[in-house]
Amino acid sequence: MKILVMVKRVTDPNVIIRVNAENTSVDLNNVKMAINPFCEIAMEEAVRLKEAGIATEIIAMSIGPAQAQDQLRTALAMGADRGLLVESEESLEPLTVAKLTAKVVEEEQIGLVLLGKQSIDTDNSQTGQMLSAILGWSQGTFASKVDIVDNTLNLTREVDSGLQSLTLTLPSVVTCDLRLNEPRFASLPNIMKAKRKPLVIKPAADYGVDLTSKIKTLKVESPNTRQSGEIVGSVAALLDKLKTEKGVI
Amino acid sequence: MSILVLAEHDNTGLKEATLTTITAASQIGGDIDVLIAGDQCAGAAEAAAKISGVSRVRVADNACYKGLLAENTAALVVSLSSEYSHIMAPATTNGKNILPRVAASLDVSAFSDIIGVVSADTFKRTIYAGNAIATVQSEDTIKVITVRGTAFSLAEQNGSASIGAVTEAHDLGLSTFAGESVAKSDRVELTSAGIVISGGRGMQNSENFSMLEKVASKLGAAVGASRAAVDAGFVPNDMQVGQTGKIVAPDLYIAVGISGAIQHLAGMKDSKVIVAINKDPDAPIFQVADYGLVDDLFDAVPQLEQAL
Amino acid sequence: MRESMEFDVVIVGAGPAGLSMACRLMQQAQQAEREVTICVVEKGSEVGAHIFSGAVFEPRALEELFPNWKERGAPLNTPVVRDDIYLFQDANKAKKIPNSLVPQTMHNEGNYIISLGNMCRWLAEQAEALGVEIFPGFAAAEILFNEDGSVKGIATGDMGVGADGQQKGGYMEGMELHAKYTVFSEGCRGHLGKQLMEKFDLNKDADVQHYGIGIKELWTIDPAKHQPGLVVHGAGWPLDKDTNGGSFLYHGENNQVVVGLVVDLSYSNPYLGPFDEFQRMKHHPVFKETLEGGTRISYGARAITKGGFNSLPKMYFPGGLLIGCDAGTLNFAKIKGSHTAMKSGMLAAESVFAALVEDDQGGKELTSYTEALKNSWVYDELHRTRNFGPAMHKFGTFWGGAFNYLDQNWFKGKLPFTLRDNTPDHAQLKEASKCQPISYPKADGKISFDKLSSVFLSSTNHEEDQPCHLTLKDAAVPVEKNWRLFNGPEARFCPAGVYEYIDDTRDADEKRLQINAQNCLHCKTCDIKDPSQNITWVVPEGTGGPNYPNM
Known part of the structure; x- marks a missing residue:
């Protein structure tokens, strides 16, 4: 089975995010970028499936700017066999990303797509679900356990109330949650080898998908900073406020 | 305009998230229909009929909707979609699982986790983990939206909507529900707790955290800690709230003996109500607290426990 | 293997x-x-x-x-257009030094303000x-x-x-x-x-190597106050006459300025905090006028070697x-x-x-x-320039500065003798009992800030569960010596709040040293200035440390 792993270039989770002066976006000027942490988990899962003899080949794919090659190289160092960058300088919305990916899935005869459950920049959590819909495949989101036996996928999902178990038909689209695994560090020799693994770059426009965005971002603002409230004189006064004014206890 | 809200429920009753989503829907305006999909979910349908502002409750009661499987439920929603300008759901794991699938099936974009309604086609949502708020506008004919529960108030429940059945079952056979285990632990989970009480360096040692445990058990709260308390070895790291720990946004956050370093604030500033108990009146935590109590925690916390 | x-x-x-x-x-x-x-x-x-x-x-x-660095797009975008040098007399007063009296080495024509x-x-x-x-x-x-x-x-x-x-x-x-x-x-x-x-x-x-600690912030300021290419240097206040160092403010690109202070680590008063000196320095009208209404974007610190020729x-x-x-x-x-x-x-x-x-x-x-x-x-x-640093150490900022003016401008550094300074910086610290405590003003949250909110802006991060990379040769020394004799100077010279002396819960009259290794900015000041030379800085797990953008 061929596995496709989607890898997104996002701001490093450790950097401080600031809205730009024009209020059009966040300021990404020389900000450290990294592979989306949930995509890293998806990548790790793919490698484990290959190590278990279930996957035959892992293709890491990114849709983004030329610099996203860095993140694909990281994926290759973690164990992907080859990389594909669908290049687009413009940030594309999830529906477009899903459509482009569906084209690749068909081209490459993919049996399982692994993605992160969301990217930590736009926080949409849509691409996997949309891709699954377009392909007409089964869908396993927020996975915390992936188990493939005899062409069925036993999946455990993290849901609000706890854990949900599903049996999915293959092919399938799975989005990965935090507790699925702990991604490995890419070793130095593997990083070096990754530089020599095949990485194909194709313009997004070549796939025959309408790339125009249906969603317009009108404004990006900083969240309101909290204002300080009042100092209360006693525990009794505090409880009274919490009960009567706020109704939180 | 007419709006379909996919409800979050447990078959017998509604989850609060449904009520907040109805509030968001009423801010958009137009008729609001509620869809109850599930297996043996008549109770939830009756509860939905009581929500003020709802015109119609549509019930799809079929075994194939057990566990709200994304494939089947999305197909159901899609089959009803032609009547609506907006399709909404709470941004729960169900809503987030199902609605993007609905959107792609309709070839429209989706809005995740909105925190504000500007107009019928324009919404506010957070990006970058809440570090920025984007105002976004849709050109699509059908708007597909999930709603953040904490950002809207609960809808009233003194309505009487009609209830009608949707009989056609959409069993796609792509997935099967195989079971559910409800998270059970003695301790309330930090990230999902409605109330969190956290201790900082001011707790002085790990034994003193038992004072917080007592308050927590009375309130049904989770116990957290600041990084300073973790670094000082009072409590394990999985209790840490903050930039490098867990991000929480409960209805009530009580910070005890926490100075309020910005790293800690980054992890709890989205709490609805923040209470700070600290003997240092200059502690930065008071700058973000709704209510501050300048007092020795070793007096105040036992008093609090007794008063509850 | x-x-x-x-x-x-x-x-x-x-x-x-x-x-x-x-x-x-x-x-x-x-x-x-x-x-x-x-x-x-x-x-x-x-x-x-x-x-x-x-x-x-x-x-x-x-x-x-x-x-052909220009064609290759090297980020040298802001040529220096003017050098202003001030001698700060106190918290409000400053004298601008006429260009002709400035040591030749401090002229910056042909140089660029950059992010290294x-x-x-x-x-x-x-x-x-x-x-x-x-x-x-x-x-x-x-x-x-x-x-x-x-x-x-x-x-x-x-x-x-x-x-x-x-x-x-x-x-x-x-x-x-x-x-x-x-x-x-x-x-x-x-x-x-x-x-x-x-x-x-x-x-x-x-000769023994000498060091300074440089602390710097990046600000976005009101475009009306921004003068790309302006370089401001200062000496004097807030540092006392026994402490060398200098302040700076550079106007870079994109309405941004960097403001900073270098404090010579040969200082002697253990109550001195380079971070606190820097925070109060920004309240001087020369700096405050520029910064007021702006936003602080980033913060960081790093030790610098300054022994120069003699210490190579x-x-x-x-x-x-x-x-x-x-x-x-x-x-x-x-x-x-x-x-x-x-x-x-x-x-x-x-x-x-x-x-x-x-x-x-x-x-x-x-x-x-x-x-x-x-x-x-x-x-x-x-x-x-071999005599520049030692002259400052020997003669203080004013007379040392005068010497340096003559040495650099008249004799072009060719005076036939060499000043030497062989006391290591860590040995310069005097016992706390012999020094005046310094009371620093409280941060106002607009121009000056506390340490932790500053460290936050460095985006520093270390995997929490790893061995502490700030190692102590002897775990008893911090309290026995550094606390008792020097009032815990590491809590002040560390610009990241890594070192804290806190009450020992087992004994109310005792202190213990808390090391918050996660805050570390990799500046190495502790390794240099610890009066006991008991702290050894080693590398933490790779990728740990600050994530400076545009610094």
Whole structure:
């Protein structure tokens, strides 16, 4: 089975995010970028499936700017066999990303797509679900356990109330949650080898998908900073406020 | 305009998230229909009929909707979609699982986790983990939206909507529900707790955290800690709230003996109500607290426990 | 057995020295059509993440390395258009010093205001395009030696080791990188450089090294107040007459300014806090007028070597070289080290390349490097300014400054004598009982800020569950000596709030030292200034540390 792993270039989770002066976006000027942490988990899962003899080949794919090659190289160092960058300088919305990916899935005869459950920049959590819909495949989101036996996928999902178990038909689209695994560090020799693994770059426009965005971002603002409230004189006064004014206890 | 809200429920009753989503829907305006999909979910349908502002409750009661499987439920929603300008759901794991699938099936974009309604086609949502708020506008004919529960108030429940059945079952056979285990632990989970009480360096040692445990058990709260308390070895790291720990946004956050370093604030500033108990009146935590109590925690916390 | 890889050259640290060396070496190799393998390891999460400098940049070395740097898009975007120098008399008053009285070394015509971090990002691109392998996120943790005692290479640190020293899930053993020549360019007070100096007694003929701590913030200011290319330097207040140092404010691009303070680590009062001095400094009208209404974007700190010529150690040893500020090539009279660091790297490249061409199998002492350095402008520059620092130490800011004016402007640094200063900075600290406590004003949250909200802006981060990288030789010393005699100076000189003396819960009258290693900015000040020399800074797990953008 061929596995496709989607890898997104996002701001490093450790950097401080600031809205730009024009209020059009966040300021990404020389900000450290990294592979989306949930995509890293998806990548790790793919490698484990290959190590278990279930996957035959892992293709890491990114849709983004030329610099996203860095993140694909990281994926290759973690164990992907080859990389594909669908290049687009413009940030594309999830529906477009899903459509482009569906084209690749068909081209490459993919049996399982692994993605992160969301990217930590736009926080949409849509691409996997949309891709699954377009392909007409089964869908396993927020996975915390992936188990493939005899062409069925036993999946455990993290849901609000706890854990949900599903049996999915293959092919399938799975989005990965935090507790699925702990991604490995890419070793130095593997990083070096990754530089020599095949990485194909194709313009997004070549796939025959309408790339125009249906969603317009009108404004990006900083969240309101909290204002300080009042100092209360006693525990009794505090409880009274919490009960009567706020109704939180 | 007419709006379909996919409800979050447990078959017998509604989850609060449904009520907040109805509030968001009423801010958009137009008729609001509620869809109850599930297996043996008549109770939830009756509860939905009581929500003020709802015109119609549509019930799809079929075994194939057990566990709200994304494939089947999305197909159901899609089959009803032609009547609506907006399709909404709470941004729960169900809503987030199902609605993007609905959107792609309709070839429209989706809005995740909105925190504000500007107009019928324009919404506010957070990006970058809440570090920025984007105002976004849709050109699509059908708007597909999930709603953040904490950002809207609960809808009233003194309505009487009609209830009608949707009989056609959409069993796609792509997935099967195989079971559910409800998270059970003695301790309330930090990230999902409605109330969190956290201790900082001011707790002085790990034994003193038992004072917080007592308050927590009375309130049904989770116990957290600041990084300073973790670094000082009072409590394990999985209790840490903050930039490098867990991000929480409960209805009530009580910070005890926490100075309020910005790293800690980054992890709890989205709490609805923040209470700070600290003997240092200059502690930065008071700058973000709704209510501050300048007092020795070793007096105040036992008093609090007794008063509850 | 750890895995190993072989290279011609391994370079430790992707700063201006290391990257310039890598570029120069590859340029020569390409010219000679010879294959040379170079590996650069960098502990930061990316190139530039740990780079911290003013910076007013003198392009001399860059011109030599890439004469077409402009076409290549080097980020030198803001030429210096004016130098203002102030002598700060107190919290409100300042005198602007007439240009004619300023030491020649402080004039900046032809220089650029840059972000050295961005400069290094650019240099890394050039290096990679030339075929250099750069590995950010890998910390050189250990020096490896051949049987004959020469340097064999380095080992990267293990990843995935818990605070208890046990292997965690995802454990990855460090790796040995062997080279014919291993070049250390860790910057000021490199932790491997320090070991090499001891092992090979490299300081034998040098004066004691001296240091300063530089603290800096990046601000976005009101465009109406922004004057791109304006360089402001100051001396005097808030530092007292016994404490050397200087303040700076540079107007860069995009309505941004950097504001900072360098405090000489030879200060004697243990109550002094460089961070607090810097915070109150910004309230001086000269700074406040510019900053008011602006937003602070980033914060950081780094120690700098300032001993200059007199303190330069032997820079070669069997199998390797020290370059840049790992040796101490900064020109303190100019408060610039990037150009000299780059040049030292380029000269090192030439020496190493000459050896490789001769089929040298490595492990030798490349004396040609020091020869080349002696014949270069680096040496000339450093020699002329050799008295600058010692004069300040000996005569104080005012008379030292006067001496430096005469020395640099009238005699061009050619006075036939050398001032020396052989007391190490850590030994300058006086006991607390003999000093006045300093009461610093409270931060206002607009111009001045507390330490933790500052550290937050450095985006520093360390995996929590790992061994503490701030090691103590003797765990009893902090309380027994540093607290009792010096009132816990590490809590003040650390600009990141790493060290805290807190009440010992077992004994209310006692203190204990709390080390918040996660806050560390990798500035190395603790390693330098600890009066007991009990703290040893070692590298944490790779990628740990600050994530400076545009610094």
